[in-house]
Amino acid sequence: MTDITQALxxxxxxxYVSDQPEEAYFYARDPGLMPAHKxxxxxxxxxxxxxxxxxxxxxxxxxxxxxxxxxxxxxxxxIPLKGGIVIDMKRITGILAINEKARLVIVEGGTxxxxxxxYLEKNYPKLRHSIPDSPATATIAANVMIHGQGxxxxxxxxxxxxxxxxxxVLPSGEICxxxxxSISPDWFSKGAPMPDLxxxxxxxxxxxxxxxxxxxxxYPKKKMRDVEIFITDMEELVPDIVHELTxxxxxxxITVFAQPLPMIFRDNHHITIFFTGDTDTELEFKRKMVWDAxxxxxxxxxxxxxxxxxxxxxxLLDSPQRSVTRFADVxxxxxxxxxxxxxxxxxxPECSRKIKELAEKYDLGYSGMARIIGRGHCMMYGFAxxxxxADPDMMERTRNAxxxxxxxxxxxxxxxxxxxxxxxxxxLDKMDPNTRNLMGMIKKNIDPNGIMNPGNWEVN
Amino acid sequence: MKYEEIVHRCFxxxxxxxxxxxTDFNCPAYRKFRFETYSPGGRMWLxxxxxxxxxxxxxxxxxxxxxxATCANCVxxxxxxxxxxxxxxxxxxxxxxxxxxxxxPAVRDYLxxxxxxxxxxxxxxxxxxxxxxxxxxETYKDQDYLFYxxxxxxxxxxxKKIAGAVAxxxxxxxxxxxxxxxxxxxxxxxxxxLGEAGLFQFLAKENIAYFKELGVKRIITLDPHAFNAxxxxxxxxxxxxxxxxxxxxxxxxxxxxxxxxAEYKAKITFHDPCYLGRHNGEYDAPRxxxxxxxxxxxxxxxxxxxxAFCCGGGGGNFFTDILGGGEDSPNRIRVQGALDTGAxxxxxxxxxxxxxxxxxxxxxxxxxxxxxxxxxxxxxxxLA
Ligand code: SF4
Ligand code: SF4
Numbered sequence: 001m002t003d004i005t006q007a008l009x010x011x012x013x014x015x016y017v018s019d020q021p022e023e024a025y026f027y028a029r030d031p032g033l034m035p036a037h038k039x040x041x042x043x044x045x046x047x048x049x050x051x052x053x054x055x056x057x058x059x060x061x062x063x064x065x066x067x068x069x070x071x072x073x074x075x076x077x078x079i080p081l082k083g084g085i086v087i088d089m090k091r092i093t094g095i096l097a098i099n100e101k102a103r104l105v106i107v108e109g110g111t112x113x114x115x116x117x118x119y120l121e122k123n124y125p126k127l128r129h130s131i132p133d134s135p136a137t138a139t140i141a142a143n144v145m146i147h148g149q150g151x152x153x154x155x156x157x158x159x160x161x162x163x164x165x166x167x168x169v170l171p172s173g174e175i176c177x178x179x180x181x182s183i184s185p186d187w188f189s190k191g192a193p194m195p196d197l198x199x200x201x202x203x204x205x206x207x208x209x210x211x212x213x214x215x216x217x218x219y220p221k222k223k224m225r226d227v228e229i230f231i232t233d234m235e236e237l238v239p240d241i242v243h244e245l246t247x248x249x250x251x252x253x254i255t256v257f258a259q260p261l262p263m264i265f266r267d268n269h270h271i272t273i274f275f276t277g278d279t280d281t282e283l284e285f286k287r288k289m290v291w292d293a294x295x296x297x298x299x300x301x302x303x304x305x306x307x308x309x310x311x312x313x314x315x316l317l318d319s320p321q322r323s324v325t326r327f328a329d330v331x332x333x334x335x336x337x338x339x340x341x342x343x344x345x346x347x348x349p350e351c352s353r354k355i356k357e358l359a360e361k362y363d364l365g366y367s368g369m370a371r372i373i374g375r376g377h378c379m380m381y382g383f384a385x386x387x388x389x390a391d392p393d394m395m396e397r398t399r400n401a402x403x404x405x406x407x408x409x410x411x412x413x414x415x416x417x418x419x420x421x422x423x424x425x426x427x428l429d430k431m432d433p434n435t436r437n438l439m440g441m442i443k444k445n446i447d448p449n450g451i452m453n454p455g456n457w458e459v460n
Numbered sequence: 461m462k463y464e465e466i467v468h469r470c471f472x473x474x475x476x477x478x479x480x481x482x483t484d485f486n487c488p489a490y491r492k493f494r495f496e497t498y499s500p501g502g503r504m505w506l507x508x509x510x511x512x513x514x515x516x517x518x519x520x521x522x523x524x525x526x527x528x529a530t531c532a533n534c535v536x537x538x539x540x541x542x543x544x545x546x547x548x549x550x551x552x553x554x555x556x557x558x559x560x561x562x563x564x565p566a567v568r569d570y571l572x573x574x575x576x577x578x579x580x581x582x583x584x585x586x587x588x589x590x591x592x593x594x595x596x597x598e599t600y601k602d603q604d605y606l607f608y609x610x611x612x613x614x615x616x617x618x619x620k621k622i623a624g625a626v627a628x629x630x631x632x633x634x635x636x637x638x639x640x641x642x643x644x645x646x647x648x649x650x651x652x653x654l655g656e657a658g659l660f661q662f663l664a665k666e667n668i669a670y671f672k673e674l675g676v677k678r679i680i681t682l683d684p685h686a687f688n689a690x691x692x693x694x695x696x697x698x699x700x701x702x703x704x705x706x707x708x709x710x711x712x713x714x715x716x717x718x719x720x721x722a723e724y725k726a727k728i729t730f731h732d733p734c735y736l737g738r739h740n741g742e743y744d745a746p747r748x749x750x751x752x753x754x755x756x757x758x759x760x761x762x763x764x765x766x767x768a769f770c771c772g773g774g775g776g777n778f779f780t781d782i783l784g785g786g787e788d789s790p791n792r793i794r795v796q797g798a799l800d801t802g803a804x805x806x807x808x809x810x811x812x813x814x815x816x817x818x819x820x821x822x823x824x825x826x827x828x829x830x831x832x833x834x835x836x837x838x839x840x841x842x843l844a
Contacts, residue, residue: 015493015786016494018495020518020520021515021516021518021520022497022506022515022518022520022521022524023495023496023497025505025506025509025514025515026495026496026497026502026505026506027496030472031471031472031473042495044494044495070474071472071496072473072474088494088495088496090494091494112482113482114478114482115482115483115484117482118481118482118483119483121481122483135473135474135475136474136475136478136482137473137474137475137477137478322475322539325471325473325475325539326539326540328471328473328540329469329471329540329541329542332469333468333469334468334469334470334471335471336471388468389468389469390468
């Protein structure tokens with residue numbers, strides 16, 4: 001046992017530290033396509049205090065530290081690019097407090113989306129959170145850290161917009177509270193009406209600190225939920241359709257998918273519209289509003305509602321949608337990766353054309369999936385390609401296709417979502433120099449030894 | 461390796477380590493060790509790495525592979541079409557390790573004891589039927605059913621009592637049963653799960669030949685593990701028998717009042733054995749029996765039926781104890797789950813679960829609050 005392993009064992013307990021080849025192999029990679037890089041140590045702490053002590057040790061010894069939730073970003077954000085200590089957060093899973101009337105919850109840094117969903121369903125059936133379609137093991141802290149989106153993003157913005165306070169371990173090992181909780185016992189705002197310091201951490205992928213607590217805004221959960229799919233074969237109409245739908249203010253979530261398989265989906269754009277209600281009357285009223293809003297497209301024969309077969313409904317209403325994960329096995333190969341730029345909805349037609357062009361060029365299976373954010377303020381357009389992990393050539397073609405997506409997305413005015421390190425470099429290169437300098441100053445001042453998830457958001 | 465063409469298809473999404481409603485992590489090995497490597501997806505990725513020579517068969521790799529309790533939670537909850545083969549994949553990897561002779565000492569000892577002594581306890585074969593001494597249970601001749609007890613029921617003190625209780629109830633209801641006594645051989649379920657395919661085939665073929673020689677058509681098992689082997693693995697080796705777990709025989713007998721019951725007041729929670737529940741889809745028979753006892757109040761643990769949390773004894777861990785020790789051992793987590801229900805009794809339908817949970821109650825110092833009883837023992841207490 002090395003001195004560092006011994007020191008880590010004293011902090012987290014011998015059973016929860018590893019410097020063994022098995023953990024080094026597994027934690028060196030994620031399910032995506034980024035090259036592997038081994039950690040020197042993996043720890044699975046139980047408390048924020050243990051994390052503090054691990055970070056203090058790392059800071060003293062100048063060892064990199066990489067926090068990891070479920071590791072499902074697919075873009076290599078938890079791959080320890082410079083080795084060091086991976087902190088697996090999934091033993092810290094508390095749901096610490098709920099304020100039912102204010103619709104707020106405080107969870108710990110490793111609490112999963114699935115766990116919070118199960119907890120709310122059991123104890124607070126009138127409350128819900130904006131659950132993303134990543135696997136249920138994905139953690140809430142990591143999701144807000146990457147500015148994830150979820151079921152309620154059409155109504156309330158990015159999931160990180162729903163943060164109501166943070167507790168973070170700084171690179172120095174100190175615990176810092178962010179938001180109203182820094183001066184009040186109540187966690188209800190991440191910033192306003194004070195300077196919003198959450199921006200020092202959200203979106204930084206752990207390069208400035210490790211989130212150990214998140215307060216999250218919850219929202220009303222209606223008793224019923226239903227889904228309609230509007231189909232058009234004219235991609236240029238999708239932005240208008242979305243515009244009409246968001247105007248109704250009747251809709252929970254709007255996603256759009258277009259993919260060549262199975263055959264029934266080919267050549268069409270499926271605008272999937274979710275809505276909720278406490279009564280049949282409420283649900284039917286919303287359905288009617290949605291139908292009325294799209295009436296003109298039906299009249300002009302440019303689109304129509306697809307009768308969603310009853311067997312398909314549970315798949316669509318599933319939350320998180322397990323079918324999204326199943327995309328990984330389309331090629332019987334356990335892999336998919338997507339580049340998901342955040343971009344204006346009006347760019348949908350060109351994104352849609354681009355993914356088809358790239359899929360053809362590189363001979364890949366694909367799915368284009370957009371999730372509307374805000375009332376049509378922007379969308380995440382996922383250029384998703386499925387690959388066979390046992391086929392190096394297909395993996396390389398997927399990498400190349402994704403690289404072209406990155407170049408295209410920047411040119412089209414998009415901003416990378418959960419960018420790979422290569423995309424981070426591209427973004428920093430294109431960024432306004434003063435903004436880039438500001439980012440550099442922040443990183444240098446918060447993390448002078450550069451120990452926090454090094455390689456990410458590095459401004460040279 | 462068998463299934464080699466599948467291992468790369470794991471996306472390491474982790475659905476397999478949860479329950480269907482996501483209330484908690486439900487892979488017993490992951491719950492104990494908490495590194496991703498001990499989760500089903502971790503095993504998949506490491507098996508692939510091992511096959512590709514990227515990692516070696518180290519002590520830790522062995523611990524990772526052999527700590528799987530073959531509980532099939534991952535089979536139930538993995539979202540991909542290959543899910544049904546997950547446990548088979550883990551067993552296939554163990555087979556490779558056994559074939560190369562590089563396995564944990566506890567596994568080696570278990571397999572050695574079975575092949576030398578015919579049981580894991582190193583007990584003499586002629587002690588095998590001793591549990592039935594003083595009972596009216598007879599040796600199998602031409603009775604309607606062979607009552608197969610298995611190694612644990614034959615030799616473990618706690619389990620012997622359960623075997624006696626089951627046999628008494630069956631006889632009381634007029635079911636014609638006979639046992640093999642000192643002629644009984646290990647069913648091999650754990651041998652197979654621990655990756656000794658050759659020894660398993662040998663045991664299975666010997667059993668099949670002997671059952672056929674005796675004219676056995678129907679078998680009632682005490683242990684869900686034997687039930688699983690007879691039902692799912694023996695047919696492929698020429699052993700087609702009608703196989704029942706004893707709860708499947710008792711449930712209709714109790715319903716038709718062939719076993720009359722008096723009031724027995726107790727709050728009971730039932731722990732689903734993995735080899736009865738997830739592996740064989742039988743969740744109702746034990747619940748029907750318990751639910752039919754006047755005065756019994758049934759309460760479910762949060763993780764029940766196809767979401768049941770394994771006691772940690774499956775896949776040979778009952779004998780090798782790779783999952784044991786410490787407060788995160790699965791049996792201790794499980795009794796805490798039972799405690800949360802407010803039940804006084806954890807009902808089991810498997811002698812291995814009985815022992816595992818008994819040990820956990822002692823370790824958690826819950827002796828005065830919880831009792832582990834087999835379904836047959838509870839029925840015995842309620843006999844009119
Ligand atoms: S075994 Fe299935 S559910 Fe588990 S990580 Fe792999 S693909 Fe996901
Ligand atoms: S069978 Fe059970 S113990 Fe083994 S990997 Fe699957 S869930 Fe874990």
